Every structure is written in C-alpha cells, then in structure tokens.
Amino acid sequence: MHHKVVVIDGFHALVGGLNICDRYNDLPGEPAWLDMAAYVQGETAALLQKICRQMWGEKED
Numbered sequence: 001m002h003h004k005v006v007v008i009d010g011f012h013a014l015v016g017g018l019n020i021c022d023r024y025n026d027l028p029g030e031p032a033w034l035d036m037a038a039y040v041q042g043e044t045a046a047l048l049q050k051i052c053r054q055m056w057g058e059k060e061d
Contacts, residue, residue: 004019005052007045007052008045011041011042012039012040013041013044014040015040015048016035016037017036017037
C-alpha cells in the first residue's frame with residue numbers, strides 16, 4: 001500500500017504525499033517537487049485512527 005497517514009492522538013492527523021527524497025529539495029539546476037498533505041482534526045482524525053488500527057490488526061477500544 002502507498003498510504004501516507006499520520007495520526008497523532010486520534011484528534012489530529014495528516015494525510016497526503018509526505019515523501020522524503022532529494023527530489024523535494026531545491027538542488028542546483030533542479031527545482032523541488034511539490035508535496036502536499038491535508039491536516040484534519042476531530043471526527044475525521046478519529047476515523048483515520050480506527051482505520052489504521054484495523055489495518056495493523058489491533059482490536060478496537
């Protein structure tokens with residue numbers, strides 16, 4: 001899978017590219033690629049946490 005989700009505490013989360021590579025830095029003669037993420041909070045972050053826990057095989061609270 002190529003999901004990029006960061007759930008901080010069940011209330012704050014990031015969803016998006018979040019890649020780490022030299023292509024995302026300005027290098028001589030090569031402009032950086034743009035990488036974006038969306039910050040979400042509240043019910044959406046809680047749902048993302050639930051989905052992530054299910055994918056990792058954790059039992060629900």
